[in-house]
Amino acid sequence: MESPQTKNLVASDDATLRSDVRRLGDLLGQSLVRQEGQDLLDLVESVRKGVREGGGIEILEKLSVDESVQLVRAFSTYFHLANVAEQVHRSRVLAEVRAQGGSWITRAIDKIEDAIKNPVSGHEISHADLEKWINDLDIRPVFTAHPTEAARRSILSKLGEIASLLDTPKTVTQEERLAETVDLLWQTDELRLDRPEPLDEAMNALYYLDDLATNTVPEVLNDFARELKRLDIDLPVTARPLTFGTWIGGDRDGNPNITPQITEEAVVLQAGHAIRTTIAAMNRLRQMLSVSTRIAGATPELSASVEEDLKNIPEFEERFLRLNVQEPYRLKATAIVHRLAFTRNRHSVNGPHVPGRDYKNTAELLADLTLMRDSLFAHRGELLATGLLERTIRTVAAFGLTHATLDIREHSDAHHNAIKQMISGDYIGLSHEDKFPVLVKQLASSEKLDASKLDAAGVKTLGTFIAIDDLIERFGPEVIETYIVSMTKGADDLIAATVLGKQAGLVDIDKKVAKIGFAPLLETVAELRAAGEILEKLLADPTYRKLVELRDNVQEVMLGYSDSNKDAGIATSQWEIHRAQRKLRDVAIKYGVKLRLFHGRGGSVGRGGGPTYEALVALPWGSVDGQIKMTEQGEVISDKYALPALARENVELTLAASLEATVLNRGPRQSPEDLAMWNECMNLVSDNSFTRYRSLIDHPDLPAYFYASTPVEQLGNLFLGSRPSRRPDAAGGLDSLRAIPWVFGWTQSRQIVPGWFGVGSGLKAAREAGKTDVLQKMLAEWHFFSTFISNVEMTLAKTDLTTAQRYVDTLVPAELRHFLDTIKEEFELTVAEILTLTEKSSLLGDQAVLARTLQVRDTYLAPLQLLQVNLLHRVRTEGEADPTLIRALLLTINGVAAGLRNTG
Numbered sequence: 017m018e019s020p021q022t023k024n025l026v027a028s029d030d031a032t033l034r035s036d037v038r039r040l041g042d043l044l045g046q047s048l049v050r051q052e053g054q055d056l057l058d059l060v061e062s063v064r065k066g067v068r069e070g071g072g073i074e075i076l077e078k079l080s081v082d083e084s085v086q087l088v089r090a091f092s093t094y095f096h097l098a099n100v101a102e103q104v105h106r107s108r109v110l111a112e113v114r115a116q117g118g119s120w121i122t123r124a125i126d127k128i129e130d131a132i133k134n135p136v137s138g139h140e141i142s143h144a145d146l147e148k149w150i151n152d153l154d155i156r157p158v159f160t161a162h163p164t165e166a167a168r169r170s171i172l173s174k175l176g177e178i179a180s181l182l183d184t185p186k187t188v189t190q191e192e193r194l195a196e197t198v199d200l201l202w203q204t205d206e207l208r209l210d211r212p213e214p215l216d217e218a219m220n221a222l223y224y225l226d227d228l229a230t231n232t233v234p235e236v237l238n239d240f241a242r243e244l245k246r247l248d249i250d251l252p253v254t255a256r257p258l259t260f261g262t263w264i265g266g267d268r269d270g271n272p273n274i275t276p277q278i279t280e281e282a283v284v285l286q287a288g289h290a291i292r293t294t295i296a297a298m299n300r301l302r303q304m305l306s307v308s309t310r311i312a313g314a315t316p317e318l319s320a321s322v323e324e325d326l327k328n329i330p331e332f333e334e335r336f337l338r339l340n341v342q343e344p345y346r347l348k349a350t351a352i353v354h355r356l357a358f359t360r361n362r363h364s365v366n367g368p369h370v371p372g373r374d375y376k377n378t379a380e381l382l383a384d385l386t387l388m389r390d391s392l393f394a395h396r397g398e399l400l401a402t403g404l405l406e407r408t409i410r411t412v413a414a415f416g417l418t419h420a421t422l423d424i425r426e427h428s429d430a431h432h433n434a435i436k437q438m439i440s441g442d443y444i445g446l447s448h449e450d451k452f453p454v455l456v457k458q459l460a461s462s463e464k465l466d467a468s469k470l471d472a473a474g475v476k477t478l479g480t481f482i483a484i485d486d487l488i489e490r491f492g493p494e495v496i497e498t499y500i501v502s503m504t505k506g507a508d509d510l511i512a513a514t515v516l517g518k519q520a521g522l523v524d525i526d527k528k529v530a531k532i533g534f535a536p537l538l539e540t541v542a543e544l545r546a547a548g549e550i551l552e553k554l555l556a557d558p559t560y561r562k563l564v565e566l567r568d569n570v571q572e573v574m575l576g577y578s579d580s581n582k583d584a585g586i587a588t589s590q591w592e593i594h595r596a597q598r599k600l601r602d603v604a605i606k607y608g609v610k611l612r613l614f615h616g617r618g619g620s621v622g623r624g625g626g627p628t629y630e631a632l633v634a635l636p637w638g639s640v641d642g643q644i645k646m647t648e649q650g651e652v653i654s655d656k657y658a659l660p661a662l663a664r665e666n667v668e669l670t671l672a673a674s675l676e677a678t679v680l681n682r683g684p685r686q687s688p689e690d691l692a693m694w695n696e697c698m699n700l701v702s703d704n705s706f707t708r709y710r711s712l713i714d715h716p717d718l719p720a721y722f723y724a725s726t727p728v729e730q731l732g733n734l735f736l737g738s739r740p741s742r743r744p745d746a747a748g749g750l751d752s753l754r755a756i757p758w759v760f761g762w763t764q765s766r767q768i769v770p771g772w773f774g775v776g777s778g779l780k781a782a783r784e785a786g787k788t789d790v791l792q793k794m795l796a797e798w799h800f801f802s803t804f805i806s807n808v809e810m811t812l813a814k815t816d817l818t819t820a821q822r823y824v825d826t827l828v829p830a831e832l833r834h835f836l837d838t839i840k841e842e843f844e845l846t847v848a849e850i851l852t853l854t855e856k857s858s859l860l861g862d863q864a865v866l867a868r869t870l871q872v873r874d875t876y877l878a879p880l881q882l883l884q885v886n887l888l889h890r891v892r893t894e895g896e897a898d899p900t901l902i903r904a905l906l907l908t909i910n911g912v913a914a915g916l917r918n919t920g
Contacts, residue, residue: 033105036182040097040198047198048090059083060090067878076879076886084883084904091880092911093201098873099917100175104182107661120629120665120672121236125243128679132247139683146679147249150257152642154612155674157667158261158423159221160649172654174201179659206910207903214273218264218282222289224657225260225419229293232663233258233414234407240671241410253389253406254382254413258671259494261645262286262420268480269427269502275476276483283422283487283495284363290419291360294381297408298353304404305345305388307397314344318391321384325351328372345388352384359417363490377492378416385409418495424484425500425537426477428509434474435512438465438519448506452553455511460559462526464519481520488522488531497532500574500614504536505543507553514563525559530566535614539576541584544592547573548599555607564609570643573600574614582758585709585774590804591702597639605638612643628666630806632673634799637684640677646670655917686797694798697782697790705778712773712838721835724828725820727888727909728761730902764912766819766881767839771811776846779853791853809850813859813870814916817843819881826885827892877915884908 048057063075079087113119132141174197181194237258241251251257265282268274307314322344326332329351340346358374361367369376386409392401432451436443439458446454458465467478484496501513514534517523522531536551538544551573554560564571575596580589597613604611617631632640648656656666684691712718723729762769782791794801817840824836847859860867887905894901 032108033101036101036104037098040101040178040182040194041094043195043198044090044093044097044202046195047202051199051202052086056086056090059087063087063879064876067882068875073882076882081898081900081904084887085900085907088880088883088904088907088911089202089206091876092206092907092914093198094876095873095911095914096171096175096201097178097198098876099914100179101182102869103655103659103662104179106665107183107659110661110665119239120668121240121243121675124672124676125246127676128247131680141679143248146247149642149678150244150247150249150675151252151255152610153255153257153675153678154259154643155257155671156259156261156421156645157648157670158263158614158645159224159420159653160263160267160647170204171201171206172658174204176658207906214265214271214278215281215285218262218285221262221264221653222286222419224653224663225286225415226289226293227660228260228657228663228667229290229411229415229419230296231660232667234411236664236667236671237410237414238407239668241406253386253409255410256413258414258667260415260420261423263423263425263647266422266424266496268430269425276479279422279424279480279483280487283418283491286419286422287363287417287491288360290415290417291356293415293419294412294417295353295356297411298349298356301404301408302346302349302353305349305400306343307345307392307395307400309342309344312395312397315387315391315394318344318348318387321387322347322351324372325355329354345391348384348388352381355384356381366490375417378412378418378494379492381417382409382412385412416492416494418491421494421498422496423498423500424480424496425502426480426513428501428503428505428512430473430477431501431509431512431516434470434477434516435465437469437471437474438467448508451508452506452511452557455508455515456557456559458515459511459518459523459563460525465515467519478516478519481516481522484517484532485521493531498535498572498614499532500535500537502537502539502576503543504538504550505546507550507557510534510536510550510554511560514560523563525562528566530563533567533570533572534563535572535574537574537576537616538596539579541580541588541592544575544580544596547596548603551600551603552606555603555609561607568610569608570610570612571604572612572614572645574616574645576616578616578756578759581770584706586771586808587705587775587778587804588702588709590800591698594636594800597636601636601638610641610643611639612645613639614645614647616647617649627803629669629673630799630803632670632677633681634803635677635681636800637681640674640681642674642678644674644677685799690793690797693790694794694801697787697794698801700782700785700787701775701778703778704781705774707774708777708842709774712769712835712842715835717832718835721828721832722761724832725767725823725836726761726765727884727905728757728764730905730909731757731760763916764884764909765823766814766816767836768811768815769839772808772815772846773839773842775808776842776844776849779849780845783849783852795853805850805853808846809854809859812843812847812850813867815843816874819878822882822885823888826889873915877912880908880911880915884912 045057045060048060059075066075076084128141128146131139132146135141177197178194178201181190181197184190240257244251265274265279325348326337331354332350336347336350340350355373355375358370362369362374375381385405389401389405389409392398392405432444435455439454443451443454467474470478481499484499487495499513499517501510504510514523517532517534521529523529538547538550543550551571555564555571575593577589577593580592583589584592600611600613613635615631628646632644655662657663686694759770779791795805796802817836820836820839824833828836850859851857854861856862858867860870884905887901887908891901891905
């Protein structure tokens with residue numbers, strides 16, 4: 017979501033953006049001539065002009081493989097440069113908005129102040145409640161390794177340099193450096209030579225976490241604490257309203273490369289980066305805090321702490337002892353740097369913790385830092401305490417000594433397969449209903465199962481829980497907090513994981529031990545519809561309820577957007593996820609449990625993507641009770657966090673929207689009558705959309721059409737991630753294909769079926785049932801529905817069935833081409849219904865700048881997609897394809913991903 021202020025600035029400054037794009041385009045043209053010669057630039061221009069005028073195909077058909085490679089790279093590089101220009105433009109706009117007092121946090125506090133002064137009946141906000149809600153905030157973006165980032169890190173780093181140069185005043189030197197970097201970009205291979213290992217993926221995420229910890233989060237949390245003072249609330253300095261999570265190294269589901277050892281190595285790697293950034297922060301503090309006891313003094317507690325440090329750290333530099341003898345804060349900061357270095361060394365060799373020399377966990381480090389803060393407060397140093405030192409403390413609280421909290425995820429079948437080997441009787445043959453009491457009895461028992469008969473897979477599954485216990489002991493309780501069970505179809509699926517946790521010492525009901533929590537992942541429509549029943553069965557059981565109590569009465573539930581969309585289409589997926597949240601909320605309220613929902617959203621609309629702010633404020637009331645997690649995946653990570661201004665924007669809006677949802681969305685926003693009417697209408701839309709969608713994907717020939725009309729079979733050759741694109745235990749066809757390549761294929765060919773198919777049929781059914789006025793009211797007054805329609809409209813605008821026709825005519829057997837006729841029919845219906853509903857004359861009719869941007873991109877995308885069609889045809893017909901031909905094809909996939917700013 018953009019504020020009106022932001023939209024106006026975007027529109028007024030559009031000329032600057034266009035100027036930057038032209039400037040970078042000119043530099044690219046000059047680079048092409050320097051690197052490859054005038055002929056390549058002439059070829060680029062002739063193809064671009066020919067395609068724009070409706071031709072150009074004859075030129076492409078005559079190209080050699082090498083010429084195809086060069087042409088694809090030229091257009092792809094243009095898109096990378098255009099994307100950078102747009103990111104810089106957005107960062108400039110955000111800076112102007114901020115300068116006018118328009119930060120997301122400021123606006124959120126404004127709304128809360130207004131709600132306090134002008135309460136709606138039944139929604140009065142007391143100061144005590146407000147303080148409790150804010151102190152309980154726990155908002156966590158979670159970085160995953162889900163493979164949708166087509167660009168290599170080497171490319172992204174060059175683009176980051178170009179962004180920095182664009183954002184500085186134009187000089188001769190700057191222009192030279194820009195030209196140099198564009199040349200470097202051209203000489204850098206866009207394609208990975210091999211599939212990344214899990215630790216490569218972890219390293220990629222750490223680049224962003226390092227930047228967030230150093231440049232973004234300290235300022236955002238400082239602003240947040242300052243703005244809260246307007247509400248007469250002092251946010252505790254060690255509060256954790258914002259933290260970060262990761263799946264990288266912990267997501268086992270379908271990824272055989274993730275072993276307990278990999279998990280350990282990923283955590284050690286993270287900790288090394290976290291400690292490095294913290295040492296850098298402490299060195300800045302050491303330089304600043306030159307407070308002398310001859311002038312201001314220090315508390316006895318701080319002095320005693322420094323004395324203890326000097327005893328425990330004989331390596332303390334003599335120079336600092338001599339120069340800083342009357343500067344206890346500098347001495348303390350130096351001691352902290354030493355202890356951090358010792359901590360990093362301990363982790364690297366898995367050595368024992370030595371009290372007083374290294375830090376056992378984040379809490380010990382925070383205790384040292386707050387000791388310094390308390391001393392400053394006691395000696396006229398309030399401004400010093402609340403400046404850099406407080407920003408450092410808040411950042412350490414947010415990131416800890418491991419940078420991010422690692423989630424562990426495994427498929428439910430893995431747990432059952434391990435348990436069946438340790439338990440007597442026909443365990444696997446039992447139903448979900450019958451397994452539940454067997455597992456609960458084992459969870460409550462003081463006895464452990466016999467693990468001696470486990471096969472290799474079972475040893476690996478149990479080994480994961482043992483590794484978790486070891487990592488918590490080594491790194492502290494925040495290193496791993498949640499174990500996620502994917503494909504949870506019944507309450508027994510979750511209990512099975514808790515039994516294995518008990519086997520490893522993570523859980524012991526009698527001893528009141530619960531080192532981690534367990535979260536079901538509800539992924540298909542059937543599971544979403546059963547969400548309330550699953551949670552009810554769990555919380556109604558006294559044994560499991562004790563486990564939740566030991567976890568501060570917080571129950572996490574993860575919602576899967578991708579598989580439900582692939583299963584049922586976007587309308588039914590979005591509606592069932594919304595309904596599931598309501599059911600989960602009501603069950604949690606019934607049992608007095610705080611619900612933490614984890615939204616597994618992808619980058620594309622077909623996988624739950626879309627504007628973050630709109631998504632959060634559209635959630636059902638009470639479903640964001642201060643606690644929320646959401647995945648950040650693939651190209652979304654670089655788009656949101658590559659530039660400091662954009663990173664700050666996204667962190668701010670996530671924090672602000674979650675605060676708004678927690679404070680202002682605590683009760684129904686509609687009358688019971690309206691809500692009942694809207695539910696009935698949405699059920700009608702969903703049911704008819706579902707029927708239309710399933711009529712397409714249930715057709716036995718659709719898999720053949722999908723594979724023929726898209727480049728999806730090449731996905732594995734792009735080496736996007738360490739996880740296979742197919743589920744290893746599935747039978748084949750579309751069922752075996754993961755949701756990411758499902759969206760990927762449709763997007764590359766511009767059909768983008770997952771983002772809109774069936775919506776037109778659903779809206780038409782509602783309209784013909786006399787629901788036109790209801791639909792209009794839903795659009796105007798229901799956040800959920802207006803966000804849903806906006807996201808579908810955006811996807812329709814990116815869909816190009818004229819381009820898709822090229823794929824079908826060239827690549828698809830005649831007997832399968834009827835599928836595109838079906839897709840066109842539904843597309844035209846959906847566009848017509850959306851325009852009728854929104855009362856617009858064209859898609860994005862109220863977003864002129866965005867519509868023009870997409871139109872310009874299509875001019876450059878068309879040659880790339882025509883080349884992709886041509887190259888796909890050649891690869892498929894030549895049998896043993898030339899490796900250079902394969903390379904050219906893969907480059908088109910990268911280029912289209914860059915052009916659409918979306919892969920999967």
